[in-house]
Amino acid sequence: xxxxxxxxxxxxxxxxxxxxxxxxxxxxxxxxxxxxxxxxxxxxxxxxxxxxxxxxxxxxxxxxxxxxxxxxxxxxxxxxxxxxxxxxxxxxxxxxxxxxxxxxxxxxxxxxxxxxxxxxxxxxxxxxxxxxxxxxxxxxxxxxxxxxxxxxxxxxxxxxxxxxxxxxxxxxxxxxxxxxxxxxxxxxxxxxxxxxxxxxxxxxxxxxxxxxxxxxxxxxxxxxxxxxxxxxxxxxxxxxxxxxxxxxxxxxxxxxxxxxxxxxxxxxxxxxxxxxxxxxxxxxxxxxxxxxxxxxxxxxxxxxxxxxxxxxxxxxxxxxxxxxxxxxxxxxxxxxxxxxxxxxxxxxxxxxxxxxxxxxxxxxxxxxxxxxxxxxxxxxxxxxxxxxxxxxxxxxxxxxxxxxxxxxxxxxxxxxxxxxxxxxxxxxxxxxxxxxxxxxxxxxxxxxxxxxxxxxxxxxxxxxxxxxxxxxxxxxxxx
Ligand SMILES: [Zn+2]
Numbered sequence: 451x452x453x454x455x456x457x458x459x460x461x462x463x464x465x466x467x468x469x470x471x472x473x474x475x476x477x478x479x480x481x482x483x484x485x486x487x488x489x490x491x492x493x494x495x496x497x498x499x500x501x502x503x504x505x506x507x508x509x510x511x512x513x514x515x516x517x518x519x520x521x522x523x524x525x526x527x528x529x530x531x532x533x534x535x536x537x538x539x540x541x542x543x544x545x546x547x548x549x550x551x552x553x554x555x556x557x558x559x560x561x562x563x564x565x566x567x568x569x570x571x572x573x574x575x576x577x578x579x580x581x582x583x584x585x586x587x588x589x590x591x592x593x594x595x596x597x598x599x600x601x602x603x604x605x606x607x608x609x610x611x612x613x614x615x616x617x618x619x620x621x622x623x624x625x626x627x628x629x630x631x632x633x634x635x636x637x638x639x640x641x642x643x644x645x646x647x648x649x650x651x652x653x654x655x656x657x658x659x660x661x662x663x664x665x666x667x668x669x670x671x672x673x674x675x676x677x678x679x680x681x682x683x684x685x686x687x688x689x690x691x692x693x694x695x696x697x698x699x700x701x702x703x704x705x706x707x708x709x710x711x712x713x714x715x716x717x718x719x720x721x722x723x724x725x726x727x728x729x730x731x732x733x734x735x736x737x738x739x740x741x742x743x744x745x746x747x748x749x750x751x752x753x754x755x756x757x758x759x760x761x762x763x764x765x766x767x768x769x770x771x772x773x774x775x776x777x778x779x780x781x782x783x784x785x786x787x788x789x790x791x792x793x794x795x796x797x798x799x800x801x802x803x804x805x806x807x808x809x810x811x812x813x814x815x816x817x818x819x820x821x822x823x824x825x826x827x828x829x830x831x832x833x834x835x836x837x838x839x840x841x842x843x844x845x846x847x848x849x850x851x852x853x854x855x856x857x858x859x860x861x862x863x864x865x866x867x868x869x870x871x872x873x874x875x876x877x878x879x880x881x882x883x884x885x886x887x888x889x890x891x892x893x894x895x896x897x898x899x900x901x902x903x904x905x906x907x908x909x910x911x912x913x914x915x916x917x918x919x920x921x922x923x924x925x926x927x928x929x
Contacts, residue, residue: 476749499606503569506524570635594907598909603918612626670867676865680866684877688817690820692801693800695797730810735867784804
């Protein structure tokens with residue numbers, strides 16, 4: 451064998467051995483945690499209390515006149531009655547029209563934990579519920595009704611934990627703040643007011659936890675076990691309007707290339723030129739965490755994810771609509787408008803684009819690219835509204851370790867995987883005052899249960915609700 455070839459073989463053998471070592475080391479990262487302590491928590495009682503809160507129809511609306519303010523006032527009163535020990539230790543602030551901000555003073559002045567929820571719910575109109583959406587019925591180990599998960603379930607899990615600890619005379623090591631918005635579902639002011647108040651008080655949260663991911667199973671290829679998906683960031687969003695104006699005239703004497711045709715061409719260009727795929731560090735972190743928990747074939751592939759970024763990107767982009775949305779900016783044409791009359795040429799044709807912006811891009815860069823893709827000076831590209839992607843929260847600090855440890859205390863088998871939320875949430879406002887804002891609901895939920903969020907037959911299993919309360923107890927006790 452010639453020396454060069456021999457050397458080549460040696461290098462190749464070395465690379466194969468290194469790859470094999472890499473795969474062998476590519477295992478779930480051990481987490482240091484105590485078993486969870488569920489002391490004082492009463493699953494049946496918390497189910498009844500959640501049921502009662504579901505029966506108070508705190509439906510939010512963009513039309514202030516349509517909001518049942520009495521229901522919101524009743525909700526706040528009932529909360530104080532249902533959780534007497536918690537309300538003995540909590541200092542309460544009501545902000546704006548009814549956002550709740552509670553402080554549980556801790557033993558030290560260390561930066562606090564902020565637990566977020568919201569107590570408004572989306573409407574039920576036009577949905578085919580199999581029973582009364584506001585029954586709050588508890589049957590066969592399930593609590594039924596609007597808000598069972600989103601997000602009265604989260605609020606109840608937090609308050610049950612605080613109630614049980616306060617009853618024991620426990621005092622947390624740091625302050626614990628509980629922020630519950632009254633208008634989250636209509637992108638209202640509740641969370642912004644809470645952030646403004648904390649800022650005014652000079653509070654820099656150590657860890658902020660809001661709704662978002664959950665503990666799921668069977669969602670990722672090659673991963674059979676439970677996965678706790680924790681949102682580290684949110685995509686940006688923008689409403690963008692494409693419009694073309696034209697002299698118009700009677701439809702009996704059209705001119706080729708009129709407003710509707712120009713607009714249609716622009717829409718097709720946008721549709722045919724998807725935004726570039728980008729595997730950001732959060733997606734890479736997700737693949738890393740999932741890969742370690744995957745079956746051997748997937749594990750061997752995912753162990754090299756960082757080296758295979760471009761390949762990974764194209765695999766994810768083809769792996770279905772949700773996976774595709776993780777790796778690129780998406781633009782959906784949601785509205786088209788032409789002439790109001792059937793026999794009159796459009797003087798203005800308009801398309802609305804609902805755009806979700808990937809990390810690393812901005813509203814400005816997105817519009818700039820859309821203009822290039824449309825490539826037609828006759829088409830006006832206008833931003834109706836928009837927000838850049840949120841910052842990415844840290845995973846290399848004690849706050850994330852505390853979160854991971856609480857997850858593993860309650861779900862010992864679960865892999866903890868970071869992800870990027872494709873929807874916008876209230877948590878983004880807290881990024882202005884904390885670098886550790888996580889979006890995670892400590893409930894194990896099935897695909898069907900997740901699909902009922904904002905839809906008919908929303909419900910939560912009592913054992914999932916109970917585990918959520920155990921999670922919050924653990925998190926608070928270990929601050
Ligand atoms: Zn929600």
